[in-house]
Amino acid sequence: MNAVVRPQAPRGGLATWATLAIAGLVLWSLWSIDASPERLLKLPEQMVRVLGFFWPADWGYGQTRALPAVLESIQIAWIGTLIGAALSISLAILGARTLFPRISRLVKFISSAIRSVPEILLALYLVPIVGLGPFAGALAIGIHSVGMLSKLGAEVIESIDMGTFEAVEAAGGSRLQAIRFAVLPQVLPEIMAQWLFRFELNLRASAILGVVGAGGVGGMLLTALRYRQFDKAAAVLLITILAVLLIDMASSAIRRRLVNS
Amino acid sequence: MSQSNTSVPAIRYRGAGVTYAGGVKALKGIDLDIPAGQFVVIVGSSGAGKSTLMRSVNGLIPLTEGTLEIAGQPMPDKPGRALRRLRADIGMVFQDFRLVKRLSVLDNVLIGRLAHVPTWRTITGLWPKAEVEIALEALERVGIVDKAYVKASQLSGGQQQRVGIARALAQRPKIILADEPVASLDPVTSHQVMQDLLRINRELGITTIVNLHFLDLARRYGQRIIGLRHGEMVYDGSGETVTDDQFREIYGRPPGDDDFLGGVA
Amino acid sequence: MIAPVRPKPRYAFWGGITLALVAMTAWSAKGVGVDFIGMVCNIGGGKRLLVESFPPDFGFLPRLFKPFLETLQIALIGSVIGGILAIPVAVLAARPVSPNGLVWFLDRNFMNVMRTLPDLFWAMLFATAVGFGPLAGALALTVFTVAVISKLFSESIEAIDTNLPEAICAAGGNWIEMVRFGALPQVWPQYASYLMYAFELNVRSSMVLGLVGAGGLGMILESQRSNFEYERVSLIILVVLVAVLAIEQLSGAIRRRLA
Numbered sequence: 001m002n003a004v005v006r007p008q009a010p011r012g013g014l015a016t017w018a019t020l021a022i023a024g025l026v027l028w029s030l031w032s033i034d035a036s037p038e039r040l041l042k043l044p045e046q047m048v049r050v051l052g053f054f055w056p057a058d059w060g061y062g063q064t065r066a067l068p069a070v071l072e073s074i075q076i077a078w079i080g081t082l083i084g085a086a087l088s089i090s091l092a093i094l095g096a097r098t099l100f101p102r103i104s105r106l107v108k109f110i111s112s113a114i115r116s117v118p119e120i121l122l123a124l125y126l127v128p129i130v131g132l133g134p135f136a137g138a139l140a141i142g143i144h145s146v147g148m149l150s151k152l153g154a155e156v157i158e159s160i161d162m163g164t165f166e167a168v169e170a171a172g173g174s175r176l177q178a179i180r181f182a183v184l185p186q187v188l189p190e191i192m193a194q195w196l197f198r199f200e201l202n203l204r205a206s207a208i209l210g211v212v213g214a215g216g217v218g219g220m221l222l223t224a225l226r227y228r229q230f231d232k233a234a235a236v237l238l239i240t241i242l243a244v245l246l247i248d249m250a251s252s253a254i255r256r257r258l259v260n261s
Numbered sequence: 262m263s264q265s266n267t268s269v270p271a272i273r274y275r276g277a278g279v280t281y282a283g284g285v286k287a288l289k290g291i292d293l294d295i296p297a298g299q300f301v302v303i304v305g306s307s308g309a310g311k312s313t314l315m316r317s318v319n320g321l322i323p324l325t326e327g328t329l330e331i332a333g334q335p336m337p338d339k340p341g342r343a344l345r346r347l348r349a350d351i352g353m354v355f356q357d358f359r360l361v362k363r364l365s366v367l368d369n370v371l372i373g374r375l376a377h378v379p380t381w382r383t384i385t386g387l388w389p390k391a392e393v394e395i396a397l398e399a400l401e402r403v404g405i406v407d408k409a410y411v412k413a414s415q416l417s418g419g420q421q422q423r424v425g426i427a428r429a430l431a432q433r434p435k436i437i438l439a440d441e442p443v444a445s446l447d448p449v450t451s452h453q454v455m456q457d458l459l460r461i462n463r464e465l466g467i468t469t470i471v472n473l474h475f476l477d478l479a480r481r482y483g484q485r486i487i488g489l490r491h492g493e494m495v496y497d498g499s500g501e502t503v504t505d506d507q508f509r510e511i512y513g514r515p516p517g518d519d520d521f522l523g524g525v526a
Numbered sequence: 527m528i529a530p531v532r533p534k535p536r537y538a539f540w541g542g543i544t545l546a547l548v549a550m551t552a553w554s555a556k557g558v559g560v561d562f563i564g565m566v567c568n569i570g571g572g573k574r575l576l577v578e579s580f581p582p583d584f585g586f587l588p589r590l591f592k593p594f595l596e597t598l599q600i601a602l603i604g605s606v607i608g609g610i611l612a613i614p615v616a617v618l619a620a621r622p623v624s625p626n627g628l629v630w631f632l633d634r635n636f637m638n639v640m641r642t643l644p645d646l647f648w649a650m651l652f653a654t655a656v657g658f659g660p661l662a663g664a665l666a667l668t669v670f671t672v673a674v675i676s677k678l679f680s681e682s683i684e685a686i687d688t689n690l691p692e693a694i695c696a697a698g699g700n701w702i703e704m705v706r707f708g709a710l711p712q713v714w715p716q717y718a719s720y721l722m723y724a725f726e727l728n729v730r731s732s733m734v735l736g737l738v739g740a741g742g743l744g745m746i747l748e749s750q751r752s753n754f755e756y757e758r759v760s761l762i763i764l765v766v767l768v769a770v771l772a773i774e775q776l777s778g779a780i781r782r783r784l785a
Contacts, residue, residue, distance in 0.1 A: 097576060130561075
């Protein structure tokens with residue numbers, strides 16, 4: 001047997017301190033927002049009670065009022081995504097470090113700024129301008145999507161191999177031609193997949209916008225809850241869940257095929 | 262750590278076989294007794310069934326035909342507490358070491374004590390002092406206790422394999438299974454690891470089964486050599502007497518350079 | 527020499543797709559009432575609004591301090607507690623480590639349903655159940671975080687190398703120990719990155735949850751807006767913009783270091 005001395009156990013470590021710090025912050029936050037143990041203990045009972053009100057759902061209302069509203073949310077999300085996709089292409093190209101190294105940082109910063117404003121706040125400003133209704137919602141989503149899609153698009157462009165691009169330029173093609181023939185074909189499938197995913201996310205955003213009068217199902221839910229019409233609220237929720245599930249499934253199937261092509 | 266009941270073989274196969282879903286027979290007609298405390302080397306080309314045979318000992322791959330008894334007890338056929346308790350008595354060493362890279366060496370060895378410590382203690386890391394002691398002793402036995410608090414990913418291949426052996430040792434097993442333990446190591450380190458395994462077998466009397474790729478290692482360290490071919494046992498004898506002819510029978514071809522490790526211990 | 531034949535593009539398939547897209551767009555545009563012309567004509571109204579909103583009322587800034595803090599606290603609670611709860615949900619939804627097929631199936635569908643509802647919907651529901659205020663917001667974000675992280679995390683877990691879990695089982699570990707020592711160590715860096723991502727999303731969400739009564743800046747925003755105090759509204763939006771940008775830069779930097 002060796003006569004080797006056993007080493008000392010080390011103390012602490014970055015991960016431990018970070019975890020403790022975060023735990024401390026969380027506890028302080030809980031105390032700050034008055035999430036006392038008594039309130040927390042009452043939670044399950046309150047939630048079960050409210051859940052009970054939601055059954056049975058008012059399906060008649062679901063068909064006549066909720067379904068059209070959900071469809072409207074889908075339409076808002078679609079138009080918004082289209083606007084966002086169309087406008088983001090040029091910003092994505094301009095924001096790619098590998099294509100436009102001098103201005104890409106500025107472009108990226110602009111798209112960051114655009115997407116930092118939540119859609120609902122954009123809608124708040126658009127409603128007084130274009131009126132209540134879905135158009136404001138579509139614009140709000142469109143503008144926000146430009147921010148997100150151009151950042152993601154720029155990242156995809158930056159990740160590809162620049163060999164073909166250099167070859168086109170070396171053969172005498174202009175920058176624009178090089179982009180059109182060397183860059184776009186490589187990035188298009190993934191960028192379109194990003195558009196589709198954005199559509200899935202925008203559907204959720206458009207559902208909310210009704211709260212500020214920008215169309216869709218959100219306002220309906222808010223009103224139903226405010227006036228304690230829980231059966232109608234249940235119908236709204238269930239139809240929303242169903243619609244989003246279906247679209248999610250279709251969209252992921254298409255996205256998988258796009259990425260694998 | 263001596264075996265109390267030396268008349269019952271540690272491992273007994275009767276008519277054992279493993280047939281996979283597609284009809285592939287990985288093992289067939291295995292009749293094998295391994296007495297307690299023996300050091301057995303299993304050789305054969307890839308796909309001959311070495312890995313399957315080894316994994317059937319601790320139930321990672323269940324038999325589809327025949328029987329297996331460990332120390333006279335039949336193998337539990339369902340996953341559950343009985344199987345886990347059996348596995349606790351069987352330590353396994355892998356070709357790719359299989360350590361948790363982001364944990365320290367000591368934490369990795371403590372994994373060998375999982376079956377003996379309540380779950381709440383293992384997942385929070387509040388190991389009892391006695392268990393830590395066992396782990397440190399295992400590390401001392403393989404000569405690497407000075408690295409106890411080093412992150413596993415910072416060790417060399419040979420050192421990682423020693424930790425793997427220490428983890429198996431910490432289980433205080435009755436059987437140790439080593440699945441090509443030196444295939445990823447250089448010749449000098451390979452001999453060191455094989456010598457560690459042999460020493461542990463002799464000092465502690467733990468039945469040891471080693472799958473080996475290299476013929477010279479097999480001859481040198483194998484007290485008993487079992488040759489597998491196409492899932493069947495085609496050779497069972499001592500290490501010294503394996504001739505090149507018998508080798509041809511096991512591997513289906515004459516020995517070549519790849520079959521020898523070389524290097525001197 | 528035989529000239530190579532150019533493969534016929536699948537007209538039917540791509541034609542069908544294009545048709546579907548056009549139809550979808552037409553239907554949507556009608557429903558939405560796309561009216562760019564009207565918008566340009568109405569620019570006057572927009573101009574008036576902008577004038578009323580600028581310059582932002584910076585004097586109002588001190589009154590925002592407490593709601594802003596509350597917003598961050600809501601986001602923190604939601605991210606951390608949601609992150610912790612997401613771990614078992616993700617583990618059970620990952621095929622290689624889920625204990626059995628039924629549990630996996632139920633958990634997976636549970637996860638997908640939870641993901642369908644936007645954060646503000648949760649906020650509305652919790653505000654109804656426990657009353658207005660930051661607790662509702664914190665609960666809403668917790669649930670939302672579980673939905674977001676569990677999906678991402680379960681996909682990470684499905685990609686792990688199963689050799690290590692096998693070794694843990696071989697040493698006699700039970701299912702929980704197999705997950706804790708064999709599966710999770712392989713994906714902790716990804717988990718941390720998802721946690722930061724969720725925090726980013728939650729800071730954004732918590733800014734607006736107050737619009738439905740769930741605490742934070744949103745509540746002050748709503749009260750000022752209904753009083754037509756547009757310079758204060760624009761101040762709040764500016765604060766939101768700066769804060770989200772800052773958190774995003776910070777989070778991006780941390781996630782790059784983790785990768």
